[in-house]
Amino acid sequence: MxxxxxxxxxxxxxxxxxxxxxxxxxxxxxxxxxxxxxxxxxxxxxxxxxxxxxxxxxxxxxxxxxxxxxxxxxxxxxxxxxxxxxxxxxxxxxxxxxxxxxxxxxxxxxxxxxxxxxxxxxxxxxxxxxxxxxxxxxxxxxxxxxxxxxxxxxxxxxxxxxEVHYGYTFPIFLKDMKDRGLWKPLNNGVHIVQEQIAYNQTISKALQEALPKSEFTLAKVTDIQYPVQDWGPVIQDIKKTGAGAVMIDHWVAAEYAAFVKQFQADPLKGALVYLQYGPSQPEFLELAGKAAEGFVWSTVLGVYxxxxxxxxxxxxxxxxxxxxxxxxxxxxxxxxxxxxxxxxxxxxxxxxxxxxxxxxxxxxxxxxxxxxxxxxxxxxAHFPDDGNPVSATELEKGMGQLYFQVQDVEHKIIYPDPLKEVTLRPAPWI
Structure with missing residues (x-):
């Protein structure tokens, strides 16, 4: 490649x-x-x-x-x-x-x-x-x-x-953004688009376990297989399902870059779209450029x-x-x-x-x-405490999971509060 x-x-x-x-x-x-x-x-x-x-x-x-x-x-x-x-x-x-x-x-x-x-x-x-x-x-x-x-x-x-914390913490993040009025969801549905390797399957399973304990519900699970040659059918599935939040549970930066370009051209208006981990890699911004604007991603390990x-x-x-x-x-x-x-x-x-x-x-x-x-x-240990091993109730007793949003073609920390640089802002398609 x-x-x-x-x-x-x-x-x-x-x-x-x-x-x-x-x-x-x-x-x-x-x-x-x-x-x-x-x-x-x-x-x-x-x-x-x-x-x-x-x-x-x-x-x-x-x-x-x-x-x-x-x-x-x-x-x-x-x-x-x-x-x-x-x-x-x-x-x-x-x-x-x-x-x-x-x-x-x-x-x-x-x-x-x-x-x-x-x-x-x-x-x-x-x-x-x-x-x-x-x-x-x-x-x-x-x-x-x-x-x-x-x-x-x-x-x-x-x-x-x-990686289980990607799933366990996602509803907590969504609730925080909703309660602060930073995100007004279309509905409380969450659509998971999942890759097939064990790492991504574990994340999906953890999220599906966490959703019934939250105010959010599982809207649909869609399978994808690396390498993804065309995101068009997936995007049409996302639009048809119409969930308030979408988790793209994948891992390849170059393929994420292709996704955001196609999604920006034909989006599900109003949805919060989260890309699991892959945007952390330099290729994502190098390839996606301005098309990355507004997308959210996170990492359980990142530079503060x-x-x-x-x-x-x-x-x-x-x-x-x-x-x-x-x-x-x-x-x-x-x-x-x-x-x-x-x-x-x-x-x-x-x-x-x-x-x-x-x-x-x-x-x-x-x-x-x-x-x-x-x-x-x-x-x-993981921060914030999401009720699962091994979590910490204080930032300086755990490693903060960093949620980013691409703003002005830069990654900016939006959550958790003790580490945030900026607040979530509406994506271009919202």
């Missing part, structure tokens, strides 16, 4: 400076006298796959930024931080296992990954070596296995809340727009010009600094169990919010 070629060009020459298995260095981190051998952070990064490349390259960028800052400030325990990068196909269990095995064979001190869609085989490839494995995999089916097998997966930490988050955004944009991804850029940056804190607290990055034990009981506040994985799932 051409979109992936475009995204690689955005890296600004990064890939040319670092082959798939070659550490990445900044010119100003080469010090003449480091205390010992480097501390090596392993990065499985999708570079040649058919899915996940944008998020994974964002993860690579954020790791590079953290590495450069850490080394410029003297490294960790007097040792420089190196990145060991290997290629991975997030959709292939075999590729995932090969990639993790390559990193454990290289004796990395920890692994930082965006996600794979084969989480159990990926995690299983690391259980013998058991170095800290931190990733934003966003899957409750996986963290339930962690809860069932705490010894086996004691080293595996999910650095964000699980508070003082800490804004400082990071400015640094990142200076280092990597262009449209910024708002998810794994910050997550990978936070993960590197979280590991730095753990390594320095333990005093030896080779003490894997001690480092993991420290991470488990010591939360970390990063640019994407509060990371507290001290629960049976070893996943970050």
């Amino acid at each position: 051409a979109i992936r070629v475009t995204r690689r060009n955005v890296i600004k020459g990064m890939a040319g400076a670092a082959a798939a298995t070659t550490p990445v260095f900044s010119p100003y981190v080469l010090k003449s006298a480091w205390a010992a051998d480097p501390i090596v952070l392993g990065l499985p990064i999708a570079q040649t796959a058919q899915a996940g490349v944008a998020d994974h390259q964002d993860h690579w960028n954020g790791s590079i930024l953290a590495q450069e800052e850490i080394n410029a400030a003297g490294g960790i325990l007097g040792r420089k931080l190196e990145l060991k990068v290997v290629d991975i196909d997030p959709l292939s269990p075999e590729s995932c296992q090969v990639s993790i095995k390559a990193l454990t064979d290289a004796k990395v001190h920890a692994i930082s990954c965006a996600f794979t869609l084969a989480p159990i085989p990926t995690a299983d490839a690391s259980v013998k070596y058991k170095c800290p494995f931190l990733w934003g995999v966003t899957q409750r089916n996986y963290t339930e296995e962690v809860a069932k097998n705490p010894d086996k997966y004691s080293h595996c930490f999910q650095t964000d809340p699980s 727009a508070d003082e800490k988050g804004t400082e990071f955004r400015n640094k990142y944009k200076k280092r990597f010009p262009g449209v910024m991804g708002l998810v794994y850029t910050g997550n990978s940056y936070d993960t590197a600094y979280y590991l730095k804190a753990a390594w320095e607290a333990v005093g030896d990055p080779n003490k894997f169990k001690e480092v993991c034990d420290w991470i488990r009981v010591n939360p970390f506040r990063g640019v994407c919010g509060y990371m507290d994985m001290n629960n049976k799932y070893q996943e970050c």
Whole structure:
């Protein structure tokens, strides 16, 4: 797909400076006298796959930024931080296992990954070596296995809340917008347009469980299959159903861009249209442009727009010009600094169990919010509290799920209140 070629060009020459298995260095981190051998952070990064490349390259960028800052400030325990990068196909269990095995064979001190869609085989490839494995995999089916097998997966930490919260929180968001008078729904129906992978099916199931407990009702469920070649029939189905809110439960930024262009040309007037997660990827705005105006989306993991988050955004944009991804850029940056804190607290990055034990009981506040994985799932707590595990009643005890609206061709946080930049405004078709 051409979109992936475009995204690689955005890296600004990064890939040319670092082959798939070659550490990445900044010119100003080469010090003449480091205390010992480097501390090596392993990065499985999708570079040649058919899915996940944008998020994974964002993860690579954020790791590079953290590495450069850490080394410029003297490294960790007097040792420089190196990145060991290997290629991975997030959709292939075999590729995932090969990639993790390559990193454990290289004796990395920890692994930082965006996600794979084969989480159990990926995690299983690391259980013998058991170095800290931190990733934003966003899957409750996986963290339930962690809860069932705490010894086996004691080293595996999910650095964000699980995808179930997309479903559980959606009616809460709708009610808030309605109660404030920011959205006047056509009716209380919710139309789910769902893709077939397990991740999207889990989100749809969670929303269908949450709706009967709310004032909203399920209007219809429509199935789609990646790749979506033509959104026309789906849009006609949306118009015929006429629900007040529509959730497009998909994941591919380029296909979302095609959807918004077609929908703007023939919309369901008055509907609130929500796009699950995919608009976070830079391709969405790059391809959709002004056609993205008014659409709502959210992520359970994202860079805040508070003082800490804004400082990071400015640094990142200076280092990597262009449209910024708002998810794994910050997550990978936070993960590197979280590991730095753990390594320095333990005093030896080779003490894997001690480092993991420290991470488990010591939360970390990063640019994407509060990371507290001290629960049976070893996943970050979620804010706002939606009545389901693992949720927090206070912002600084959980990771805020960020709801955005595209306004003036920019992503702006509209919910939850403690983090919002602007308020929801009527979309062009409303």
